[in-house]
Amino acid sequence: MxxxxxxxxxxxxxxxxxxxxxxxxxxxxxxxxxxxxxxxxxxxxxxxxxxxxxxxxGRAECPECGTTWVAGVDRRSNAVYCSRRCVTRAWRARKESFGERSQ
Known part of the structure; x- marks a missing residue:
């Protein structure tokens, strides 16, 4: 043994x-x-x-920064932006362009 x-x-x-x-x-x-x-x-x-x-x-791309992720795994399956930072950046860009058009 x-x-x-x-x-x-x-x-x-x-x-x-x-x-x-x-x-x-x-x-x-x-x-x-x-x-x-x-x-x-x-x-x-x-x-x-x-x-x-x-x-x-399953691939998705952020329209703001171009980051790609796997939808449904890394983020929600219907997520448009990769992060809150990109959501805020896009909102500010829309808000700014709206303010210029209304004046």
Missing amino acids: SEDAGQAVERACEGCGSRLRPSAPPRARFCSTACRARHWRRDLRLRKRVAAELDGA
Whole structure:
């Protein structure tokens, strides 16, 4: 027999990589419920991103700055601008052009 035969193998959490406690069940994969949920959400986002990238229809572009993102994953599926900064910038440009036209 080898020297390590009597020792328990240290297992790591699939979510955060920390060591699982020795009393964890043999089938345990995560250190806590919160870590399992975090890993599940991260995996779901990744699967949605891959599906959108393969579709090709998931790309959107900000009309203000030209940034591209994956619609429905990075931002809402019906988002027009990439950030609040671009929304404000576009609103100010519209407001300014409206003020010039009305005078």
